[in-house]
Every structure is written in structure tokens, then in C-alpha cells.
Amino acid sequence: MTATTLALVGATGGAGTTRTAIELATIGARDGHDVTVLDGDFVTQGLGEYVERRIGTDLTALVTDRTDDSLAAGTYPLSGAAAVDSPARVNVVPARGPFERVARARTAEAARAFEERIAEAASGADAVIVDTSPVASNEAIAAVTTADRVVAVRPASPHGRDALQRLRGRIEDVGASVDATIGVTGTAGALEDPEEERDADVVIPATDPAIAAAPTAATGDGGYTQAIASAYADLFGTTLGIEFEEEGLLSRLR
Numbered sequence: 001m002t003a004t005t006l007a008l009v010g011a012t013g014g015a016g017t018t019r020t021a022i023e024l025a026t027i028g029a030r031d032g033h034d035v036t037v038l039d040g041d042f043v044t045q046g047l048g049e050y051v052e053r054r055i056g057t058d059l060t061a062l063v064t065d066r067t068d069d070s071l072a073a074g075t076y077p078l079s080g081a082a083a084v085d086s087p088a089r090v091n092v093v094p095a096r097g098p099f100e101r102v103a104r105a106r107t108a109e110a111a112r113a114f115e116e117r118i119a120e121a122a123s124g125a126d127a128v129i130v131d132t133s134p135v136a137s138n139e140a141i142a143a144v145t146t147a148d149r150v151v152a153v154r155p156a157s158p159h160g161r162d163a164l165q166r167l168r169g170r171i172e173d174v175g176a177s178v179d180a181t182i183g184v185t186g187t188a189g190a191l192e193d194p195e196e197e198r199d200a201d202v203v204i205p206a207t208d209p210a211i212a213a214a215p216t217a218a219t220g221d222g223g224y225t226q227a228i229a230s231a232y233a234d235l236f237g238t239t240l241g242i243e244f245e246e247e248g249l250l251s252r253l254r
Helices: 017-030 046-050 099-105 108-123 138-146 158-173 223-236
Strands: 004-010 035-040 090-093 127-132 149-155 180-184 202-204
Touching: 004 017, 004 108, 004 138, 004 223, 017 035, 017 046, 017 090, 017 127, 017 223, 035 046, 035 108, 035 138, 046 090, 099 108, 108 127, 108 138, 127 138, 149 158, 158 180, 180 223, 202 223
Parallel strands: 004 127, 004 149, 035 090, 035 127, 149 180, 180 202
Antiparallel strands: none
């Protein structure tokens, strides 16, 4: 059985897409799911900041010069994932290449190889998340047209709402659609009160934005972790057996 794949697409730069992908993967591993996260933004290459060791082979190499290699050649453990009390794994496939290779990785031919890498990831994991840039490149188009579900991530703000409408149009132009939206508070321009943004399917509260603070969802019962857990359950259509101990809250996610 192949995994469900999500393309997490940022409606704007700085929407919190990469961090959200990392936290969703972590909560999945905490519940016993092996999750693979692929970097579908070859320009910003933000996913590599969450890898705990030096990156050698990366995703841009796997879709250009090393297409015959296994995906495992460019797979790395998530920094901080050791805190997860579970035998499950978070596998990260980052993009961290020089300009010349990044340029070749953004061609239509490389995009087809990227589609194959997404399928390969799905064959070896319980869940796959593709951290995807706003749809304006071949690799982003490959992600949104290959993934089972497309999830837009935007700041929980009027600016984010406007950006979401533009993103919907771009995704429709390539024959796909937005299946769900995540509103992230605590990002640039986001509102303090997430209740003011009721049109998002999931609203994630603010957390420490520092890369070193991730993954927040590895431990704890706070509101941020609970929101991430609820988002994972909804987006992947599953039930998590994670118990939260705060009074007045459901003990299990259903």
C-alpha cells in the first residue's frame, strides 16, 4: 500500500510552510508513522536547515545527475527527532545544491524525475509531505499534480487570504485544486486572534519560530502541538492515539 502524499504549498514566502511540514511529520512519527518530507522548493532550500548532519547528496542531484540512485542516497534524519518517543522515523530529503545544478533541477525533464521520487517516497513510508513553493516552477507543478492532496499554507491574515486566492488560480491553471488550507498565526502579518480567520480549514497557533526550537511537536501537550496533531489527523484522514493531559481537552484525537 502506498502512502498518502501531501503537497504543502506556501501561498506566500514566509508563510511557515517548511516549519509546518516538519511539525506534521514529527507528530506522525510520534504516533508511529514513518514520514518522509521532500524539499520541493529548490530555490530557498529551507528544509536543509532542519537536517542534523552535513548534506552530501541532495534532491537536486537525485533528479539530475543521480537519477539511478535510490532515494535513500539523499535522505537524512531530522534534527531533534530523537526526542520523539517512538520507533518510527522522520526522513528528510533536502535540496542543497549549487546554482548550476539547481537550474538543471528546475527543468521539465527534472520535474518528471521529481514526480518519480515522490512516488518512490510513497512506496517506502506511511506518509509523505512535499514542502512546495508557490506554484511558479516546474518542481512545484510536479508536486501539486502528483500528490494525493494539495494543502495551501498561508499567514492567518488578510494578506494571506488574498494570496490564497491567487494560489488557487495558479493551481487550477495546471489542472489541480486546493483540497485544504492551513492558516498559520505568528508569521509575518498574521493576526493575533486566529478566530478572525475562520475560512481556513486548520488554524495553527504561534510557536517559537527559531529553527533550533523545532520540532515542537516531538513532546508536550500544548496548544500548538494539539493543533498540529489535529491537522495531521484531518489532512491524512487518520486517527491518532496520542494522549494529551491538559484539563478540559479531549484525551484522544479522533
